Amino acid sequence: MDNRDGAPIYTVNDWQDNSEIGSTYDTTTSEPTDHTMSTLASDTASEYFQEIYGRMFPIDENVPPLFPTDDAEVRRLKLQHLSLKLIIGSNYFGPVRNALAESPDGRRKRVLDLFTADGTWVREMAAEFPHVDFTSVDLVPIVPHTRCANILGYEVYDVYNGVAEADNTFDVIHLRYSMSKVNPTPIIRHLRHIAIRQLPSLVRELHRVLRPGGLFLYGEYENEVFDASMGDHAASSTAPY
Template identity: 30%
Template sequence: MPPPNFHEHIQADTSDEDSLNDADSIADSNLSFISTVRDYVYENGRRYHAYRYGQYPIPNDEEEQDRLAITHHLFKLLIGGDLYRTPLNQQLSPPKRILDIGTGTGTWALEMAEEFPNAEIVGTDLSPIQPNFSPPNCTFIIDDAESDWAFTKDEAFDYIHARSMGGGIADWGRLLRQAYNHLKPGGWIEFQEYDARINSDDGTHIKAPVLLDLIKTLDEASKKFGKRVSIASSLAGWLEEAGYTSVTSDVYKCPVGSWPKSPRLKEIGRVGKVSLIEAIEPYSLALFTRVLGWTYERAQEYVDKCRQEVMNSSCHIYVPFYYVYAQRPLDDSRV
């Protein structure tokens, strides 16, 4: 597992950059799962969840499921193929109950079920886009993480995981307290989030003014919506405030494009570029039209301009990815 690289200066490869015009073919190669429920809402050409409609502004259609597959691959690539940073393998015994909040297509939960065959894995989400069939130790529940959780005291978890929840949670303090109360003493929680900002080590990010404006506009719209997108850097502090201990924040630079000299970072950058291109529309479309009052045409034109800047190989930009994990104190017996 590679160590966090946020303080490492990434050297740029000055040779011709590999072409990434086949982004669509990469996305199309990922499997999307068949939903068990078809009660959806359609808006601006995208499909959204109907259960508690409007609470989460990201689509759940096949295109989004393909994007989630790419994102899952990217989160693993950054940490050497692992599913988590929490030191689960250093515990006296492996986890017996694992909860995946906002499980999406359920890929992370399914892979954890393979890694921990003796553990019970539970995934929750607003959208029923998980597979019809899963291993006997993996189940999926349609639920809102912001509501009261239905698990009893006897159903406490050894490990709780959540990924890409930025933009979907209104009251983080409440979520962290509720997670705390559903963890066993000594249990762990981990959040994996990408920060909604771009930067560079050589100042070339200033060549992407529309992308910089996108970050500002997304932050403005998500705050008005009541569920801020850019929260990754705040997670460690919130966990400490909620009473967790052993709080650790591992930050990785994710290059956007194959400009790094490092072969490993070059490969990550190729995937990172596709991931960013595919994320711009789902993160911005509903917020800009519902919250800021933009027309669909204006929002789509803006999305296209952002994507064009991502394709500029002279911008050596990266996105910070946060893996933040913490523990409920072992001597804490509160419920």
């Protein structure tokens, strides 16, 4: 995105797999470097999307096309965020304040927001915890983001190849509504010939970058799809794969 319009979005250029994390990402901050990151310009952001029946979807075949990625979807995401916040009364649950309390040794704590979407959650959390550094990651650049001093980066890359951070990096990891991005079961299923990655594999990767004693915040839809020919049977029990 154009830096004049908002915070820059960074793409990871040389991320391959977990074996390369040590030399490139083993630092105390996720501040991008010229070696690891490049800024995504506004005129290239459109290359991430394609129009299907009047709605915009990710063009990358690694991204399941379950939901569109256009202005209408951004409005839905914001309403969804507000609804959840009203239900639980906050942007989080559990001992988050304790986990993000200032360290006696002065170390700045860090939070990873995975599949950040429109970025409302990470911006509000950054405002509430100005002494904490946040990193935002998603598969595609949905919207331009607002600059914030303690949001170190809005990053876009193929998370399925691994989280581009060192082991034991984050004090808190936030992930919600991942079912549109990954398959919840150990069996890889296909949607329009696209392999949807497994949730257990993603959780193991998040465990790798979570500090010992860290906090993993995970929220999900209670999804159930029914077979049109057998309305009282869940599709998961009748599907051929």
